[in-house]
Amino acid sequence: MSEDPKIPDDVWERFARDTERDIRGSAPKEPSARAREVTERLRRQEARGELPEGWRTGPAWQQKKSRRGLWGVLGVAVAVVVAVVAVKPSLVPGDPFGGESSAAAEPAPLPQETQAPTAAPSAEASAIPTLDDPFAGSPAKRWADGAAGIAVPEAKAVGGRSAAKVEQVLELTRKLLVESNLDPATLRGERPKAALDVLDPLQKDVRGLLETGLREPDDTHDPLWMFSRFDPEEVRLVGDVVKTRGRMTFKAGDHASVAVHADYTFVYPVVQTNGSTEVTRTIVRRILDVEISDPARYQVTPGKLTVVNWDQDINNSACDVHDGYLHPSFSSSEPTGAAPTGPTTDPYDRSKPLDPDRAEGCGTVSRV
Structure with a gap:
């Protein structure tokens, strides 16, 4: 049985670098003074009843959050698949690139005629x-x-x-x-x-x-x-x-x-x-x-x-x-x-x- 395909170092390095960048971009950050001021004002408005109930968990916000999380997961999966296929396209079933192998295209030669x-x-x-x-x-x-x-x-x-x-x-x-x-x-x-x-x-x-x-x-x-x-x-x-x-x-x-x-x-x-x-x-x-x-x-x-x-x-x-x-x-x-x-x-x-x-x-x- 053949060994698993080896992915070149440069592919893994690029993948790790991009993943680290995405993680940094999505990690929680300490809010700025301006953000803290806005949050405090909204909290007071909510206490006075000036904001509609459930405004923090409305459907539009939930859907947007959910979609962003889904694409984040898919992005990682796609990156891995692309890296593997780039190294060994034959792992993909069928003929995704529209080509035909030479063995399939050329008919097998006949054996020597003996009679x-x-x-x-x-x-x-x-x-x-x-x-x-x-x-x-x-x-x-x-x-x-x-x-x-x-x-x-x-x-x-x-x-x-x-x-x-x-x-x-x-x-x-x-x-x-x-x-x-x-x-x-x-x-x-x-x-x-x-x-x-x-x-x-x-x-x-x-x-x-x-x-x-x-x-x-x-x-x-x-x-x-x-x-x-x-x-x-x-x-x-x-x-x-x-x-x-x-x-x-x-x-x-x-x-x-x-x-x-x-x-x-x-x-x-x-x-x-x-x-x-x-x-x-x-x-x-x-x-x-x-x-x-x-x-x-x-x-x-x-x-x-x-x-x-x-x-x-x-x-x-x-x-x-x-x-x-x-x-x-x-x-x-x-x-x-x-x-x-x-x-x-x-x-x-x-x-x-x-x-x-x-x-x-x-x-x-x-x-x-």
């Missing part, structure tokens, strides 16, 4: 995202911030590969996800050198496709298949937080390898660079399968990742635009690209895997 959820996140209270609160009204408000949402599972030996080798693959996978989807330079559209360096240069089909896409993007060489990039002349991130949620697993691979499966969703709050304050969000879900094979048996570069599979679901970005950038839609601006033709989906729904045979093209989203 696929059974349903989409529940609907949030309707709220418009702002520069001060870019995740208002979004389930992602409870998600982890940036790289904190990419947790590496505990490494264990698998498929004849040591726990140390498994840990190496997991950490490289995490690095690839961070550098591809969270690095500020990558998000500004700069060359994602650190992400490319994680990939095996001997896997020329993947490296070649991405390198071409970064130089000359088109519908068959699109860097957005691996990297999240925005045109810095068009939009900028609001703040420095990207919300992240997902999970990573591993198993023995088919090529004397450790195979890692990653499934993560990234939520990017952005605003236009034209001076508008409207905030919108682009949501990108990425599926990534990578491995490190045994260099003694396969032609691979030691310590580099081989990409086995990738897939992505991009939401609230222009359709059929292949310039290498994400183009978020704003209600205050004309849309970029073709009109959506696909079905309406919930971009926050992580309960279902991405269907590799789903129709190409983009659809509409039920919320951003």
Whole structure:
């Protein structure tokens, strides 16, 4: 149990000084000669019957005296309460100052995702995202911030590969996800050198496709298949937080390898660079399968990742635009690209895997 709140010395000194002053002011005083003369005259008038009976104890005098005494008592009580509240406002029940504690205002963060959820996140209270609160009204408000949402599972030996080798693959996978989807330079559209360096240069089909896409993007060489990039002349991130949620697993691979499966969703709050304050969000879900094979048996570069599979679901970005950038839609601006033709989906729904045979093209989203 916590101790009683300590009231600072200066508060007690001020309280004692004011109380002493009030006591001195209300203490009986020796009447002056003039007061004694008036009292004697009134006494003689009363003896002669010149004053009405009960004049000393009339209702008006009694009420005035009683009220003055009440306020004196209340004044002392109020002084004590004010002193205590000044030291520890939390002792007052309720919320007397009209504020709300940060714990009550901010929703509790979600625990790490360890398996696929059974349903989409529940609907949030309707709220418009702002520069001060870019995740208002979004389930992602409870998600982890940036790289904190990419947790590496505990490494264990698998498929004849040591726990140390498994840990190496997991950490490289995490690095690839961070550098591809969270690095500020990558998000500004700069060359994602650190992400490319994680990939095996001997896997020329993947490296070649991405390198071409970064130089000359088109519908068959699109860097957005691996990297999240925005045109810095068009939009900028609001703040420095990207919300992240997902999970990573591993198993023995088919090529004397450790195979890692990653499934993560990234939520990017952005605003236009034209001076508008409207905030919108682009949501990108990425599926990534990578491995490190045994260099003694396969032609691979030691310590580099081989990409086995990738897939992505991009939401609230222009359709059929292949310039290498994400183009978020704003209600205050004309849309970029073709009109959506696909079905309406919930971009926050992580309960279902991405269907590799789903129709190409983009659809509409039920919320951003």
